[in-house]
Amino acid sequence: MLDQFPMQQIINEEGNVNPEVQTDLSIEQIKRFYYLMLRARMLDKKSVNLQRQGRIGTYVQYEGQEAAQVGSAAALEEGDWMFPTYRDHAATLTFGHSMRNLLLNWRGRLEGGLPPEGVNIFPPAIPIASQLPHAAGTAWAEKKRGTDRVSLVYFGDGATSEGDFHEGLNFASVFQVPAVFFNQNNGYAISVPMKKQMHAKTIAQKGLGYDMECARVDGNDVAAVYTAVKEAVQRARSGGGPTLLEAVTWRYGAHTTADDPTKYRDQSESDKRRETTDPLLRLERYLKLEEAWTDAWASSLEEEINDEIEKAIEEMENYPEADISQLFDHVYDVPTWTVQEQIEEHLAVKGRKA
Amino acid sequence: MTTTVQTKSMTMIQGINDALRIMLEEDENVLVLGQDVGVNGGVFRATEGLYNQFGSERVIDTPLAESGIIGTSIGMAANGFRPIAEMQFLGFIYPAFNQIMTHATRIRQRSMGRYTAPMVIRAPFGAGVRAPEIHSDSVEALFTHMPGLKVVVPANAYDAKGLLIASIEDPDPVLFLEPMRCYRSSRTDVPEEKYTIKLGKAAVRKEGEDISVFTWGAMTIETMKAVEEIEKEENASCEVIDLRTLYPMDKEAIAASVQKTGRALIIHEAPASGGVSSEVMAVINDTSFLYLRSPVERVCGFDTPVPVYSLENEYIPSPEKIKHAIRRCINF
Ligand SMILES: Cc1ncc(C[n+]2csc(CCOP(=O)(O)OP(=O)(O)O)c2C)c(N)n1
Numbered sequence: 145m146l147d148q149f150p151m152q153q154i155i156n157e158e159g160n161v162n163p164e165v166q167t168d169l170s171i172e173q174i175k176r177f178y179y180l181m182l183r184a185r186m187l188d189k190k191s192v193n194l195q196r197q198g199r200i201g202t203y204v205q206y207e208g209q210e211a212a213q214v215g216s217a218a219a220l221e222e223g224d225w226m227f228p229t230y231r232d233h234a235a236t237l238t239f240g241h242s243m244r245n246l247l248l249n250w251r252g253r254l255e256g257g258l259p260p261e262g263v264n265i266f267p268p269a270i271p272i273a274s275q276l277p278h279a280a281g282t283a284w285a286e287k288k289r290g291t292d293r294v295s296l297v298y299f300g301d302g303a304t305s306e307g308d309f310h311e312g313l314n315f316a317s318v319f320q321v322p323a324v325f326f327n328q329n330n331g332y333a334i335s336v337p338m339k340k341q342m343h344a345k346t347i348a349q350k351g352l353g354y355d356m357e358c359a360r361v362d363g364n365d366v367a368a369v370y371t372a373v374k375e376a377v378q379r380a381r382s383g384g385g386p387t388l389l390e391a392v393t394w395r396y397g398a399h400t401t402a403d404d405p406t407k408y409r410d411q412s413e414s415d416k417r418r419e420t421t422d423p424l425l426r427l428e429r430y431l432k433l434e435e436a437w438t439d440a441w442a443s444s445l446e447e448e449i450n451d452e453i454e455k456a457i458e459e460m461e462n463y464p465e466a467d468i469s470q471l472f473d474h475v476y477d478v479p480t481w482t483v484q485e486q487i488e489e490h491l492a493v494k495g496r497k498a
Numbered sequence: 499m500t501t502t503v504q505t506k507s508m509t510m511i512q513g514i515n516d517a518l519r520i521m522l523e524e525d526e527n528v529l530v531l532g533q534d535v536g537v538n539g540g541v542f543r544a545t546e547g548l549y550n551q552f553g554s555e556r557v558i559d560t561p562l563a564e565s566g567i568i569g570t571s572i573g574m575a576a577n578g579f580r581p582i583a584e585m586q587f588l589g590f591i592y593p594a595f596n597q598i599m600t601h602a603t604r605i606r607q608r609s610m611g612r613y614t615a616p617m618v619i620r621a622p623f624g625a626g627v628r629a630p631e632i633h634s635d636s637v638e639a640l641f642t643h644m645p646g647l648k649v650v651v652p653a654n655a656y657d658a659k660g661l662l663i664a665s666i667e668d669p670d671p672v673l674f675l676e677p678m679r680c681y682r683s684s685r686t687d688v689p690e691e692k693y694t695i696k697l698g699k700a701a702v703r704k705e706g707e708d709i710s711v712f713t714w715g716a717m718t719i720e721t722m723k724a725v726e727e728i729e730k731e732e733n734a735s736c737e738v739i740d741l742r743t744l745y746p747m748d749k750e751a752i753a754a755s756v757q758k759t760g761r762a763l764i765i766h767e768a769p770a771s772g773g774v775s776s777e778v779m780a781v782i783n784d785t786s787f788l789y790l791r792s793p794v795e796r797v798c799g800f801d802t803p804v805p806v807y808s809l810e811n812e813y814i815p816s817p818e819k820i821k822h823a824i825r826r827c828i829n830f
Pocket of ligand 1: 231270271272299300301302303304330332333334399538562564590593657
């Protein structure tokens with residue numbers, strides 16, 4: 145199966161372009177990817193610091209997975225649907241989510257799951273794999289309506305063990321809906337390595353049982369990810385049905401800020417990867433080889449992003465406290481009498497009027 | 499001759515770990531399985547050290563699939579093992595709902611007693627630890643409504659150890675709910691040796707004369723606080739009963755207490771409607787109606803999903819609300 149699903153790569157670790165692949169990616173596009181990945185990485189690092197300082201709650205980091213998330217999100221068009229997990233805020237940020245709201249998510253705020261008006265992003269799925277059938281469903285609805293919109297859904301290697309993974313793929317396959325199932329294989333589901341999660345050597349091969357297009361890409365190569373997702377999205381748009389993609393990547397840090405990875409793996413692997421397979425380093429090398437890199441350009445990006453992040457943090461911290469009404473609002477279209485009575489009783493004890 | 503029982507001060511999580519270790523040592527058919535329970539020792543460290551002591555054949559990191567974990571546990575239990583399956587959080591048990599409801603609970607009856615499912619499902623639950631969405635659900639009532647299953651909720655180390663061992667030895671499937679807020683909130687002296695606490699027996703946490711307050715799990719914390727305060731503020735004496743087993747419920751303990759005090763209040767974190775409080779009320783109605791001096795009250799979570807953590811303190815019944823309800827009963 146490893147032979148059947150070779151890892152597709154366009155830019156290798158040294159920054160060289162694979163001579164065997166045809167790519168029409170321009171230097172400008174690559175520079176744009178670099179910017180988007182840098183933005184994602186800087187936000188992630190900052191968020192980990194905010195958590196350490198107690199300014200946000202438990203945080204889920206994605207450092208190391210920027211190419212997979214940015215490359216895939218960049219292949220979508222306005223109006224398409226995105227279904228993230230708790231680890232995919234690099235993808236949602238790239239697809240137009242608000243940075244302030246993404247930060248509010250880690251303050252335990254409902255606004256955290258709310259993208260700007262007109263951007264179709266579901267709130268991040270917490271129950272593993274539960275979002276796959278939803279993506280098949282929105283795609284199915286678009287197909288019924290005769291639009292050309294697609295659904296892109298994120299999930300990890302661990303998610304492939306859940307029933308919902310298989311049910312989502314099967315529905316997409318049976319009804320030939322325009323969905324792209326984008327797996328980030330970061331090697332671990334919390335402490336459980338891929339080899340304990342499945343006997344299969346690849347995740348891509350799981351699409352074969354559903355007669356689905358499937359492929360395996362180097363998830364740290366943003367060009368390869370973008371190209372593979374773009375192709376899958378175009379196929380979906382033009383009525384060619386769903387695709388399963390496996391992007392092989394690595395999370396550098398802990399599962400979440402509440403996790404201690406040294407309990408189950410040697411973190412020197414992450415240190416090594418920062419010097420080798422790193423998605424940003426790779427583009428830096430590529431751009432240097434192409435003589436399209438200047439340090440001044442890179443530091444101006446950093447400055448710009450830093451300002452954006454600082455502003456978002458300020459907005460997050462100045463955001464009004466959650467009102468009690470958020471507990472009760474939107475549970476039903478019209479609150480039931482039980483909820484109504486509970487609100488009144490609650491506010492009465494607190495000495496407030498409903 | 500007197501024998502002295504060696505005790506050790508333990509947190510609830512240590513009590514659980516101790517029970518698992520004792521049972522793994524005693525019975526080679528006992529298995530521990532679940533997500534991250536092996537090498538990692540569990541996300542709350544409930545299974546810490548067990549993988550190293552008993553090996554990967556007995557303390558098993560499973561694929562990420564709750565239905566698979568419970569379904570295979572049923573098969574292993576029917577075939578001679580005693581699986582102790584961990585759900586990482588109760589809020590993630592839902593994929594296994596089908597296996598529990600349609601098989602674990604009924605294989606005994608469907609096979610006229612030939613096949614049984616003596617297994618324990620452990621699951622951390624409850625709000626108040628600033629966990630992300632879904633991690634904080636208190637859905638015990640979904641499971642007390644499953645004939646064939648027993649539901650146990652300890653609130654301290656001593657109970658956790660004794661009840662977990664009893665659950666493992668029980669011939670029927672047991673859902674063992676672990677209030678996260680109690681994992682490390684207090685310590686109790688726990689015998690180092692094996693002991694059991696009979697399932698279905700409540701514990702009187704504090705004796706009193708004027709009102710019976712029934713609760714379980716993490717809400718014992720707010721309840722004890724409220725009772726301590728109100729006894730200073732009002733001329734009242736409250737009895738606090740920790741039910742510990744939610745199914746089958748301790749009918750005698752409920753009746754005895756209400757018949758003594760004539761008033762009853764039930765506190766739980768789960769949504770009020772359809773909550774286990776309704777069953778406590780039914781028991782009071784059936785056993786003690788004519789002893790009541792005021793309507794039975796309850797203080798519960800709202801009929802809403804457990805909120806994201808910025809609002810969880812508003813959601814969890816506060817000592818203030820509990821005191822308010824106690825006053826209303828006493829001054830009826
Ligand atoms: C149904 C369900 N079970 C368990 C969990 C607890 N949990 C959260 S993340 C995680 C591991 C997920 O691994 P993977 O799918 O590989 O994604 P990753 O976190 O590596 O991105 C687990 C077990 C959950 N969120 N949902």
